[in-house]
Amino acid sequence: MTTFIVILGPPGVGKGTQAEILSERTGLAHISSGDLFRENLKNQTELGKLAQTYMSRGELVPDDVTIGMIRERLGRPDCKAGAILDGFPRTPTQADALDIMLAEFNGRVDVVPFIVGNDAVLVDRLGSRWTCRANGHIFNQKFSPPKETGKCDYDGSELYQRDDDKPETVKRRIQVYLEQTSQLISYYREKGKLIEIDGMQTIEQVTQTMVVALKK
Ligand code: AMP
DSSP: OOEEEEEBOOTTSSHHHHHHHHHHHHOOEEEEHHHHHHHHHHTTOHHHHHHHHHHTTTOOOOHHHHHHHHHHHHTSGGGTTEEEEESOOOSHHHHHHHHHHHHHTTOOEEEEEEEEOOHHHHHHHHHTEEEETTTOOEEETTTBOOSSTTBOTTTOOBEEOOGGGSHHHHHHHHHHIIIIIHHHHHHHHHTTOEEEEETTSOHHHHHHHHHHHHHO
């Protein structure tokens, strides 16, 4: 059986952290559109260079480019049993495209945890977020610091602060989220798939709430 979970929520609310934990627990692939763009950027692919202009401004990369990238990712063998989607879809066009793509793989979006949080807290959290260079593991200097400063607990790689985690870009990203992604909330709510989760709890509490909600 395939299971596709779409995690929704504003930047900084913990989508990536929770998707990573759920992926470890369920064995489902974790697909982060932001990580895929950053990987392309690191490897200086054409896709990465194109995405960079949008990412550095906190804007969304055009739908056709993003959808093409996700289509390729969903076709990889580790998605056979399903996947946890983090950061995609972000627009109604992407959500429609996802439904069509999943139908090709005999799947559909099963459930949509929507993690909610307070804007001021999100800006604060992103300002102290550190990301691992090798695999995108996420730490927070204030709330979940690494054991050793500047070093990833999981793979020992260097931790860095994302350019788009700077306060001006963060505010733009939250605004873009409100303009574009919040339309998806009604899209999935109408389909009866949305489960609202309080993202202002501790990481463990959010995971626990998600696991209980997903079992239902
Ligand atoms: P994230 O890591 O999810 O915060 O994404 C970082 C940046 O990548 C975003 O600010 C966008 O520029 C781009 N991005 C990630 N996912 C998408 C998407 N689904 N659609 C368009 N742009 C995206």
